[in-house]
Amino acid sequence: MNKNVIQFFDKMQNIDRRYIYIVVALSIIIPLLIPFNSPTFVTKPTEDIYKKIDSFAGDETKAILMSFTHDASTMPELFPMEVSVLRHCFERDIKVFTICWLPAAAPLVDYALNTAREDFDVQSGVDYCNFGYKPYVLRLPIMLGMGDDIAKAVETDSQGRKVENLEIMKNIKNYDDMNLVVDFAASGSALQWVTYARARFGANIAAGVTAVMVADNYPYLQTGQLMGMFRGLKGAAEYEKLVDVFAAYESEDYPNGRPFSKEIIKETSVPITGDTVPYKYKKARIGMNAQSVAHIMMIVFILLGNIGYFITKKKEL
Amino acid sequence: MFETISNFVAAFLTLSIFSFLYKDNPFYKFAEALLVGVSMGYAIPLVYENVFLPYVYTPIFLSHKFIIIIPAMLGALYMFRFSKNLGWLARYPIVFGMGIVGMSVPMSLHSSVLVQMRSAMLPINSINTALIFIGTVTILLYFFFSKAHKGIYGKVTNVGIWFMMIGFGASFGYTVMARVSLLIGRIQFLLGDWLGLIK
Amino acid sequence: MKRQIPLIIIMTLGFMFVAHSFIPHKVSVDFFDWFQDWAKAISPFAVSLGIMSLFMVHGTKIKRKVPNWQYSVITLTGLVFTAFAGFVWGTQSGTPYMWLFENVQMPMSATMFALLAFYIASAAYKAFRARSAEATVLLIAAVIVMLGQVPLGAMISKWIPEASTWILNVPNLAAKRAIMIGVGLGITATSLKILLGIERTYLGGGD
Numbered sequence: 001m002n003k004n005v006i007q008f009f010d011k012m013q014n015i016d017r018r019y020i021y022i023v024v025a026l027s028i029i030i031p032l033l034i035p036f037n038s039p040t041f042v043t044k045p046t047e048d049i050y051k052k053i054d055s056f057a058g059d060e061t062k063a064i065l066m067s068f069t070h071d072a073s074t075m076p077e078l079f080p081m082e083v084s085v086l087r088h089c090f091e092r093d094i095k096v097f098t099i100c101w102l103p104a105a106a107p108l109v110d111y112a113l114n115t116a117r118e119d120f121d122v123q124s125g126v127d128y129c130n131f132g133y134k135p136y137v138l139r140l141p142i143m144l145g146m147g148d149d150i151a152k153a154v155e156t157d158s159q160g161r162k163v164e165n166l167e168i169m170k171n172i173k174n175y176d177d178m179n180l181v182v183d184f185a186a187s188g189s190a191l192q193w194v195t196y197a198r199a200r201f202g203a204n205i206a207a208g209v210t211a212v213m214v215a216d217n218y219p220y221l222q223t224g225q226l227m228g229m230f231r232g233l234k235g236a237a238e239y240e241k242l243v244d245v246f247a248a249y250e251s252e253d254y255p256n257g258r259p260f261s262k263e264i265i266k267e268t269s270v271p272i273t274g275d276t277v278p279y280k281y282k283k284a285r286i287g288m289n290a291q292s293v294a295h296i297m298m299i300v301f302i303l304l305g306n307i308g309y310f311i312t313k314k315k316e317l
Numbered sequence: 318m319f320e321t322i323s324n325f326v327a328a329f330l331t332l333s334i335f336s337f338l339y340k341d342n343p344f345y346k347f348a349e350a351l352l353v354g355v356s357m358g359y360a361i362p363l364v365y366e367n368v369f370l371p372y373v374y375t376p377i378f379l380s381h382k383f384i385i386i387i388p389a390m391l392g393a394l395y396m397f398r399f400s401k402n403l404g405w406l407a408r409y410p411i412v413f414g415m416g417i418v419g420m421s422v423p424m425s426l427h428s429s430v431l432v433q434m435r436s437a438m439l440p441i442n443s444i445n446t447a448l449i450f451i452g453t454v455t456i457l458l459y460f461f462f463s464k465a466h467k468g469i470y471g472k473v474t475n476v477g478i479w480f481m482m483i484g485f486g487a488s489f490g491y492t493v494m495a496r497v498s499l500l501i502g503r504i505q506f507l508l509g510d511w512l513g514l515i516k
Numbered sequence: 517m518k519r520q521i522p523l524i525i526i527m528t529l530g531f532m533f534v535a536h537s538f539i540p541h542k543v544s545v546d547f548f549d550w551f552q553d554w555a556k557a558i559s560p561f562a563v564s565l566g567i568m569s570l571f572m573v574h575g576t577k578i579k580r581k582v583p584n585w586q587y588s589v590i591t592l593t594g595l596v597f598t599a600f601a602g603f604v605w606g607t608q609s610g611t612p613y614m615w616l617f618e619n620v621q622m623p624m625s626a627t628m629f630a631l632l633a634f635y636i637a638s639a640a641y642k643a644f645r646a647r648s649a650e651a652t653v654l655l656i657a658a659v660i661v662m663l664g665q666v667p668l669g670a671m672i673s674k675w676i677p678e679a680s681t682w683i684l685n686v687p688n689l690a691a692k693r694a695i696m697i698g699v700g701l702g703i704t705a706t707s708l709k710i711l712l713g714i715e716r717t718y719l720g721g722g723d
Contacts, residue, residue, distance in 0.1 A: 017638045021338050024637045028497070028504050032515055038667040041677065072622035073629040076502020077495065103360040104625070106367075107617055110609060133367045137559045140417055141552040148545070153552075156371055195421075195428040211495035211665075215488040218684055219693040223436040225428065232491065233498040234665050279515075286515075287501045292666035294497040294633075299659050301641040306655075309645050323615065327623040334627040338634055350587035352624040354594025357570055359617055362602025364563045372556035388554040392561030398720075399568060405518040408719050410558050412522040415710065415718060416529025416551070422707045423537045429700025433693050445686050452690025453697075460698050477694075482650045484691025486657025487683050493636055493658075494665055500633035503626055 006315050009308040020301070027297040031290040037271050038289055045221060046238040049206045049228035051260050052180055053085065054247065056094045061171040063095035063178045065146075067193070069185035071104035074210050078184045079112060080236035080284035081208045084243050085182060086116035087281065090127070091247040091257055095168055097178065099131040099142075099154070101189075106133040106158070115280055124159070125166040132158025140196065147175050147201035175203035180227075184208040188216060194225045208235065233291060236284035244270045244277060328511040331503060388413075452480035523713040530711035570595065594620075657683055 056062040066085060070078055089096040098109050109130055122128060131154045134142055145153025150173065151164035163169060172178055181203055183190045190207035197203040204227045207217055211232030220226040230236060245268050247257040258264075272282045279286075333348035373389050376382040391410050398407040437453045439446045455477030458470070466474045509515040529551075536544045574588035602613040646652040663669035664680020709715035 013642075017642070018339065020638050020641055021634045024500070024634050025504075028501055029508065032501070032504060032508055035515075039670070040667065041670055043681075071625060073499065073625045075622075075626060076505070077498045103363040104356070104617075104621070106363060107609075107614060107622075114609075133363060135364065135368050135559045135562075137414055137562065138552075138556055140420070141548070141555055144420075144548065145552060158367075160371075191428065195424045199424060199427055211491040211498060212488075214491045215484065215684065215688055216692055216696075218689050219433060219436070219696055222685065222689055223432055225432060232494055232665075233501070234494070279509075283505065287498065287505065288666065290501045290504075291494065291497055292668045294501075295493065295662045295666050296668065298493055298497075298637060298640050299662060301637060302644055302655060302659065305641045305644065306646050323619045327619045330620060331623045331627045334624055334631065337631065346584065346587050347590060348624055350590040351594045351620065352628070353570070354591035354596075355598045355616055355621045356625070357566060358595035358598025359602070359613075359621055360563055361567065361599040362607050362613065364560050365603070366607055368556070369560040372553075373560060376553075376557070385553065385557050388557035389561075391554075392558035395561045395565055396568065398565055399572065404720065408518075408522040409525070410561065411718060412526040413529070413558060414555060416526055417533055417555075418526075418707045418710050419530035419533030420537050422534055422704055422711065425700050425703040425707070429703065430697055433697050433700070437693060445682075448686050449690045449693075452687055453694045456691055456694035457697065460694070478650060479653060480687050481691045482654040483657045483683060483687035484695075486654040487661045487688040489654070489658040490661030490665070490680075493640075493662055496629075496633040496636045499626065500630040503623075503630040506623065506626075 006311060009311045010315075012304065013308045013312055023297065024294070027293045028290045031293045032286065035273050035286055036289060037269070037273055038292065039269055040237050040241045040285055040288070042238045042242060042265050043231075045229040045231065046235050046242065047228075047260070047262075047265075049182065049230065050088070050239065050242045050246070052204060052206070052227060053088055053094060054092060054260060056180070057092040057257075058094075060095070061177055063097060063168075063172050064089065064180040064182060065097045065099065065178050067181060067183040067185075067189075068098065068100035068105040068109050069102065069183060069187065069189040070108075070210075071102055071186075072108060074186040075108065076287065077210045077233045077236065078186070078208060079108070080233070080287075081230045081239060082108075082112040082184055083116050083280060084236065084239040084284075085208075086112060086128075088239075088243045088247045090116060090120040090122050091243070093127070093256075095172065096128045097131060097150075097168075098128070100133050101136045101139050103133060109158075119278075125157070125161065126168055129163070129166055129168045130158040131163070132156070139192070143192065143196045144200070146178070147197065147203075150174055150178060175201040178203075180204045180206065182206045182208055184230075186210045186213065188213060190217060190220065190226060194220055198225060206230075233284050233287050237288045240281060240284050241265070241270055244281070324511045328507055331507060451476065456480055519716070519719055522719060523716070527711060527713055534711075567595075657687075 053064055056064065064085075066082065068082070086096065088094070098113065100106055100109050109132075113128065113130060117128075124130065134154070142153045151162075151169055154163050157163055157166070175181075175197060181193055181197060183193050183205065185207070186209070190205060190209065193203070193205045198205050205225065206228040207220075207226050208230035209217055209232070211234075214229070214231045217226060217229060221229050230239060242260075242265065245265055246260055249258045250256075251258075270277060272285045330348050330351070333344040336342055337345040373385065373392075376385045377389065391413060394406045395410050396407075397403040397405075400406075437450065439449070441447045441450055455473055457477075459466070459474040459477035459481070464470060505515065532547060536548055571592065574592050577585045577588040578592075598613065598616050601611070601616060605611045605613060607613050644655060646655050660676060661680050661683060663672065664677045669676040669680070706715060710718070
């Protein structure tokens with residue numbers, strides 16, 4: 001093989017890692033600065049969550065619980081999911097409760113609620129309720145207690161009000177009514193919901209996880225123990241699109257959103273360049289552009305590294 | 318103006334952490350020390366307001382449920398953890414909290430083992446279900462280290478290794494996605510909220 | 517007796533909880549309610565352990581003037597000031613306490629994790645080598661899954677997302693399920709060991 005090529009790959013094998021860091025940074029900065037429209041393909045695990053939540057639309061006897069078990073470090077993946085779910089609930093008049101188990105998650109819940117409710121006329125205690133921070137050591141007792149009586153298990157909300165006195169709790173007693181729990185976590189905490197809330201009380205559990213936990217949670221998805229799963233930033237991007245296309249859709253025939261349809265979601269594309277969709281509702285899709293470029297860059301690194309390895313190995317032989 | 322200063326502080330601290338990529342430096346050390354202190358300091362008032370006041374102070378002093386004094390005193394025993402002579406007192410609140418582990422025996426057996434086993438017992442009517450069955454069994458056999466992985470047994474467990482490699486490859490692919498997503502989030506903050514280049 | 521009594525407590529409570537899992541009778545429910553109330557009252561004191569530990573470690577560093585002891589002063593100052601801000605001005609939105617969280621703690625903890633993206637890229641280039649057939653299979657699976665997650669994969673070929681889904685639904689499922697069964701058996705075994713007093717590491721050292 002050409003001596004120059006071997007020398008080139010030799011040099012490349014020993015390149016300072018700080019050059020690699022610069023390439024990584026640029027591969028993310030450039031797509032974020034120059035957004036482009038790319039298709040978002042919605043997959044079944046995300047669709048199933050959308051359909052389940054949407055089935056509670058306008059039903060006073062049903063609610064969903066959003067459980068936040070993460071801190072600010074995983075916000076980029078989980079926050080867009082949370083805002084999209086809240087937006088869906090507010091668009092379609094679905095009662096939503098939020099709860100968190102880590103001190104660092106408490107302001108994230110407030111931030112998500114404040115971000116989503118800006119555009120809606122919703123009231124705390126009536127349309128939504130934030131149960132607030134409950135210490136992690138009480139997670140199991142509260143999880144199990146909500147199977148009998150949510151108001152008794154949780155006691156007070158984040159504002160110190162007695163949950164049993166709130167208007168939102170009319171017709172909501174336990175998991176039979178608050179029938180879907182969506183757990184947003186960067187760990188395997190959905191397993192606890194599946195083990196205790198689903199196994200014992202039959203609650204439907206969905207998980208919003210960071211991409212690193214997706215592969216580990218697949219068995220639960222396949223067995224039906226998890227009825228759906230948001231898979232990292234991609235899952236967030238898919239849900240953003242679903243809410244744009246269905247829940248937030250307004251027309252004469254559908255003044256408060258339209259029902260889910262597989263054909264419509266396949267054919268419709270929502271442009272993210274321009275001002276049609278507010279930035280806060282398309283963050284994940286913009287992020288996916290950078291994700292695409294970063295993945296290509298990573299694959300190129302793996303290929304280059306291996307090509308260089310085999311060439312230098314051949315030279316040694 | 319206030320928001321600009323806040324964004325500037327957040328951006329300065331973000332870039333201080335990123336400066337570690339070049340090399341370890343005083344800015345990074347400062348940011349790291351501050352993070353540890355602020356994280357801990359943040360938890361204290363939150364726990365006080367959300368846990369101590371509703372579950373200890375209110376039941377004892379406002380609702381006069383004096384029996385709660387006993388668990389409160391039990392909780393106070395945590396503080397003896399670092400004492401040389403009285404460290405054994407801290408075991409009591411720990412074991413009380415751990416008592417609930419009794420529930421995890423039947424429940425984890427159900428969710429992690431029995432349901433998964435039941436789901437693995439699929440009718441082998443397609444190549445995919447056959448592969449899932451073979452993969453599950455060979456990997457379980459691989460993790461049985463009481464028998465030497467030699468001969469036919471070794472060949473069978475080798476099949477398990479191949480399945481695991483594909484599984485780990487999938488995990489790696491998703492891990493890359495997760496890490497890159499976190500970086501995207503920070504850069505979105507720097508370019509959007511701080512520099513105002515993304516709207 | 518310093519170890520025996522806690523072991524007796526955990527055995528008693530543990531077996532009561534095992535029974536509680538299967539018994540729907542009011543006695544069982546009342547027992548659980550009692551435990552809940554007591555666990556809630558004990559829990560806030562656990563944070564004192566973290567505070568004490570931090571003060572002990574950093575206080576010692578400052579006292580002995582070890583190299584970089586000044587950073588320990590920053591840690592303790594951050595802790596005291598943040599806690600003070602929370603107690604004096606409250607923890608609602610708009611207070612100095614929340615400002616510290618949103619502009620100091622949140623950005624820094626997110627950035628710590630963001631550093632990992634750079635390290636994984638560096639590792640991908642320098643360390644991930646197809647040295648054996650198994651390693652090659654791992655890398656190929658990783659590449660297919662990475663491409664399957666982004667729109668570009670579908671644009672290159674419709675088989676890439678399908679292959680990615682197949683990898684997740686078949687070999688990855690088999691691998692994770694087997695590992696999960698193993699982990700589940702491990703959790704059950706460890707829980708039983710704790711219940712029966714065989715596993716005692718949570719009691720700590722000493723007599």
